[in-house]
Each structure stands twice: as structure tokens, then as C-alpha cells.
Amino acid sequence: MPLDCFNPFLSDAGVKLIGVEAGGRGAGLGDNAASLTFGTPGVLQGSYTLILQDAFGQVRETHSVSAGLDYSGVGPEHAYLMQSGRVSYESATDAESLDALAECAKYEGILPAIESAHALFGARRFAEKKSGGANSHRLLGPRRQGHADFAEHTVERTALMVAPSERISAAIQAAAAKGRPALVGYLTAGFPSRRQFMGGLAAVAGVCDVVEIGVPFSDPMADGTTVQRASFAALADGVTLPWILDELKSVEPRHSAPILLMSYLNPLLAFGIEALPRAARDAGVAGFIVPDLPFEESGDLHRALEAEGLALVQMVTPVTPPERLAMLCREAKGFVYAVTMTGTTGKSADGKFGDVPADVLDYMDRVKSLSRVPVCAGFGIRSARQVARLAPHVDGVVVGSALVEVLERGEDVAAFLKSLRQENP
Numbered sequence: 550m551p552l553d554c555f556n557p558f559l560s561d562a563g564v565k566l567i568g569v570e571a572g573g574r575g576a577g578l579g580d581n582a583a584s585l586t587f588g589t590p591g592v593l594q595g596s597y598t599l600i601l602q603d604a605f606g607q608v609r610e611t612h613s614v615s616a617g618l619d620y621s622g623v624g625p626e627h628a629y630l631m632q633s634g635r636v637s638y639e640s641a642t643d644a645e646s647l648d649a650l651a652e653c654a655k656y657e658g659i660l661p662a663i664e665s666a667h668a669l670f671g672a673r674r675f676a677e678k679k680s681g682g683a684n685s686h687r688l689l690g691p692r693r694q695g696h697a698d699f700a701e702h703t704v705e706r707t708a709l710m711v712a713p714s715e716r717i718s719a720a721i722q723a724a725a726a727k728g729r730p731a732l733v734g735y736l737t738a739g740f741p742s743r744r745q746f747m748g749g750l751a752a753v754a755g756v757c758d759v760v761e762i763g764v765p766f767s768d769p770m771a772d773g774t775t776v777q778r779a780s781f782a783a784l785a786d787g788v789t790l791p792w793i794l795d796e797l798k799s800v801e802p803r804h805s806a807p808i809l810l811m812s813y814l815n816p817l818l819a820f821g822i823e824a825l826p827r828a829a830r831d832a833g834v835a836g837f838i839v840p841d842l843p844f845e846e847s848g849d850l851h852r853a854l855e856a857e858g859l860a861l862v863q864m865v866t867p868v869t870p871p872e873r874l875a876m877l878c879r880e881a882k883g884f885v886y887a888v889t890m891t892g893t894t895g896k897s898a899d900g901k902f903g904d905v906p907a908d909v910l911d912y913m914d915r916v917k918s919l920s921r922v923p924v925c926a927g928f929g930i931r932s933a934r935q936v937a938r939l940a941p942h943v944d945g946v947v948v949g950s951a952l953v954e955v956l957e958r959g960e961d962v963a964a965f966l967k968s969l970r971q972e973n974p
Contacts, residue, residue: 559635568627569671571613572640578603582611583640584623585631592814593622593768595841605789606819608767614643615663641670649673712858713835716807717759717883721923721945724758729970730936731758731945733925734952735811737779738762738796739788741956747796752962753952754804759884761838761947762797764790764812771840775950779957790816797832807835809862809883814842814850822850826857836860836883844877855882862886867912878919885924887916887943905938913942933971 558564573581578601581587588599593608600622602608613619630636641649646663649670654660661669724731734757739746754760765780765788772780790812797808810829817825817839829837836859842850844863851861860883865874867890878885889909917924926939927947936946948969955965 566630566636567671567675568630568636568638569667570638570640571611571615571618571667572642572645573612573614574643579610580612581640581642582613582619582621584621585627585638586640588623591818592841594770596622596625598622598625598628600815602815602819604819605791606766606816607784607789608815614646615667617662617664618667639671639674641667641674645670713807713830714858714860714882717809717835717860717862718922720758720807721884721925725923725944730940730943731923731925732966732969733757733759733761733809733927733945733947734966735761735763735776735947735949736956737776737783737953738764738793739783739786740765740779740953741782741959743783743786743788743792747800749956749962750800751804753966754806754808756963756966757806758945759809760804760806761809761811761949762793764793764810764816766813766816769813773950775953775957779953790820794828794832794834797834800833803833808833809836809838809860810834811838811840814839817850822853826853826859829859830857834859836862838862838864838886840864844880864888865916866890867909874916875919878916879921881920881922884922884945885916885920886947887913887924887926889926889928889930905935910938910942913939917942917944933969936969 555566558566568585570583570586571581572583572586575581576587578587582601584599584601588601590597591600591602591606591608592598593600600608601611602621608621611619611621627636627638631638646666646669650661650663650666652673653666653669721731721733734753736746736749736753741749750760750762763776763780765783767781767784769777769780793810817837820828837850837854839847839850839861847861854861862883862885863877863881864886865877866888869877889905913924913926923944925945925947926943927949929950930936930939930946930948931951939946946969948966952962952965955962
């Protein structure tokens with residue numbers, strides 16, 4: 550039922566408000582959709598709220614007899630009403646809700662929706678017990694969407710030390726000085742398997758100027774089917790952010806190519822924003838790309854990373870408004886990630902993996918004119934022809950889905966990457 554139905558009662562202290570969640574089969578993770586009852590703070594599809602997730606920030610499958618309630622998160626309105634104490638929340642299992650549905654049909658002659666049947670059971674339980682089932686130990690403060698309210702974290706760093714973020718820019722600029730665009734190669738951590746990952750990383754780092762490692766996530770809203778497939782395979786193989794950092798930390802000697810982690814925000818929150826920068830730097834990570842974190846909400850993470858000299862790479866698109874484009878370019882560290890089109894990874898700017906349209910080149914020129922750091926084009930780049938056409942307009946290109954597909958097929962990674970530098974394939 551829409552929340553605005555209850556608005557007239559919110560200011561009336563004499564009215565007790567109770568919310569009833571989908572308790573599914575029980576309290577186990579994956580057995581219910583009761584985010585307020587069993588969830589923990591995290592980010593899902595742009596909202597910082599309570600979600601059903603594991604210890605590593607991966608969103609888990611939910612269960613409810615009602616399809617309309619079968620979701621891993623909860624809206625910020627409910628989170629606020631719970632935190633404020635205005636509404637108390639409890640859950641009703643599938644069996645309890647179906648029992649209430651049958652009782653309503655029997656005595657009232659009404660067959661309610663299954664969603665509403667959860668509330669009917671809650672009402673019956675309240676009438677029987679004369680009390681609500683508040684969960685005061687699971688409170689979440691009101692947030693703006695996507696904002697993680699962490700305490701400011703600062704770490705002393707030696708002024709003479711070269712910041713890892715500067716290594717990213719320097720590597721891209723060094724490639725440009727040789728008369729070619731830098732290659733930023735993307736691979737999903739732990740794919741095709743955990744056993745093969747370090748070999749794949751070495752092959753990519755041996756050719757590319759910068760390496761981007763994707764942290765697999767259960768809800769990768771910016772990724773196309775190829776990267777999604779790789780992420781789900783890695784998750785099924787037990788890949789987590791702590792595992793990734795441990796693997797990178799074990800590399801001796803370190804790869805010369807700077808390493809970036811591309812991660813959605815929630816695995817970073819699950820790891821801990823305070824602990825993440827030092828752990829990442831110790832593992833040889835130079836920066837992060839966080840596609841679901843708006844710049845306006847990035848202050849806590851930006852400050853934490855900056856204290857360790859790590860970059861928070863900004864992404865822009867062809868539809869970024871001019872004033873915002875200028876701001877993002879001004880604030881960028883490492884490089885500006887210029888997405889070639891609107892949509893998910895794997896697609897090309899012209900929709901056919903062919904040429905690069907003139908309007909995309911014009912857009913790249915605008916980004917270059919505004920940025921103080923290198924500009925790299927990404928999404929849908931998979932051919933030497935595309936790279937050659939983009940070369941006069943950018944400092945580098947990001948190769949993602951095409952490279953993941955090469956790894957998936959077990960083909961020669963180095964040969965593929967080197968082929969992208971041939972102007973006449």
C-alpha cells in the first residue's frame with residue numbers, strides 16, 4: 550500500500566503505526582525479504598538503506614510468497630520512519646500471511662492481495678497481544694540516496710612520497726609521449742577461476758599501461774551481459790574483496806602497470822571505508838572507480854582515499870550537462886573515464902561494434918579541453934579501428950568486455966591486446 554495513505558496519521562501521536570514485512574520461510578539469509586528486520590546497512594540501486602546481504606556486501610536472493618514484496622532492500626521512507634520510532638516493524642511468514650488471507654476470505658468474503666495479507670496477520674497479532682513488535686536494535690538514520698555517512702578519516706602520509714594516483718596519470722601520459730593511446734585493460738577478479746586469475750592479471754599487466762580489476766557484485770547495474778556473467782561466475786567461486794586484496798598483496802615483484810579496482814559501493818562499505826584505503830594501498834592498488842557513487846555523495850570515500858594518495862576516478866557521459874562536466878573534470882584524479890555512450894558495458898557507441906561516430910569524437914574533445922588529468926574512453930571498445938579513430942581525441946582507451954571474452958574463451962590475452970595497437974588490422 551502506498552505510504553501516502555498513512556501520511557494523515559503520521560502527526561497523530563494517538564495512532565500506532567505498525568509495518569509488516571515479508572518473513573518468507575523464516576529468519577535465514579535467503580529465506581525472507583524482511584530487510585528492516587534482518588538487513589544491515591548498505592547501498593542498493595542508489596539508495597543507502599537496510600539490505601539483505603552477506604558479510605562481503607553481496608546482495609542475496611530473497612524469498613516471499615508475494616512477488617511484490619520479494620526484494621532485497623527497502624525504501625528510505627521506511628528507514629526514516631523506523632529510525633524515528635514513528636513506525637514499528639515486524640514480519641509475517643508465508644504461512645502466517647496465507648492463513649490471514651484465508652481467514653479474511655472466510656469471514657469477510659474478501660480475497661485480499663497476498664501483500665496485504667501480511668498486514669492482516671500483523672493486525673491480528675496486534676489485536677491478540679495488544680503490543681507491537683518493534684526492532685529497536687536495527688535502526689538506520691535518514692540519508693540522501695547513495696550517501697554513506699562515515700566519520701572523517703585521515704592518515705598521515707610522507708610529503709615526498711609519490712601518490713599512487715599520480716602513477717596512474719604518469720603511466721597514461723608516458724604512453725601518449727610514445728605516440729600511442731594508453732591501454733587500460735579490464736578483467737574481473739577471480740575469472741575465469743580463482744586459480745587462473747593471477748596468470749590473467751600478469752598477462753594483462755604485461756601489455757597494458759593501466760589495469761582495472763572488477764570487484765564482482767551481485768547487482769552490477771552498469772555492466773553488460775559479458776561482465777555480469779564473469780562477475781556471477783567469480784562470486785560462485787567464492788571471490789570477495791578481502792580475497793582480491795590478499796591476492797594482490799602477495800604479488801612479488803609488483804606489476805609496473807598501476808592497478809585500479811572497479812567496484813560498486815556496497816562491497817566497499819561492507820569492507821569498511823576506514824580500513825579500505827590502507828588495505829588497498831598495501832595491496833598495490835592506486836585508485837578506485839565506483840560507478841554507482843555520485844560525486845555529491847562521494848565526500849567520505851574521497852577523503853579516505855586521498856589520505857592514502859589513492860585516486861577516485863570520475864566518470865562522465867555524452868549526456869553529462871556542461872557545468873557538471875566541467876566540475877567532474879576539475880575534481881578528477883588519475884584520469885577521467887569518458888563513457889562513449891549511455892547504457893551498459895560491452896555495447897559500442899554506434900551499436901554495431903564498428904566505427905566511432907563523429908559526435909562521440911566531438912564529445913571527447915570537449916572532455917579533453919576541460920580536464921587537467923588524462924582522458925580515457927571506455928565502453929564498447931574492441932577493435933584496432935576504434936582505437937585508431939579515438940587516438941587523436943583521448944589519452945587512452947579502456948578495453949573491458951572484449952578482453953573478458955578473450956579470457957573466457959581461453960585465448961591469447963597478450964596477442965589480443967597488442968592487436969588493438971595496429972592501425973590497419
